[in-house]
Amino acid sequence: DAGITQSPRYKITETGRQVTLMCHQTWSHSYMFWYRQDLGHGLRLIYYSAAADITDKGEVPDGYVVSRSKTENFPLTLESATRSQTSVYFCASRLGQASDTQYFGPGTRLTVL
Template identity: 90%
Template sequence: DAGITQSPRYKITETGRQVTLMCHQTWSHSYMFWYRQDLGHGLRLIYYSAAADITDKGEVPDGYVVSRSKTENFPLTLESATRSQTSVYFCAVKGQTNTGELFFGEGSRLTVL
């Protein structure tokens, strides 16, 4: 969706390096999410945020750090990248109602060598 921008779209890095993936939304909606998608699998939740300065772990949080100082931005940091973190990362934003729809960014493909 045009309201969600992920950057970079493609990244190659080496084991042990720090990498930050950025997610930006233009709507100022409360909930934002980071998912990872590995080959042949569905999406697994890494972290999510209910509002600025409120974050919580998802299903697979190990090795990742998030922050949310501004409502519009939700960066995901791999502090010391590992090969197992090679994946496609999707940011999502939830509509404003409690049962609101999820909208996804275009994804960031990360390769860790």
């Protein structure tokens, strides 16, 4: 029962580089989410997806791109990383209309130098 996994768990990159964070869930949940966690801000929604090929912006989408070609995968790309994108990123999934519970992955700690 793998659940929801994220890779890599830790990443150090440089300003201006492209970085892709991966998220994979084995439950066939319809909804998937990307959050960033920063001290003093809690968890802020970056993007979410209600189903394959359906994505929408969250609270802080600037500088990020997502795609969802398959139900189980929801990669997050930083096209040109900036220092302000140094954060811990969490992916989450939710079954669908029948359930409100979001299940979170273990997180990816990203440092942009």
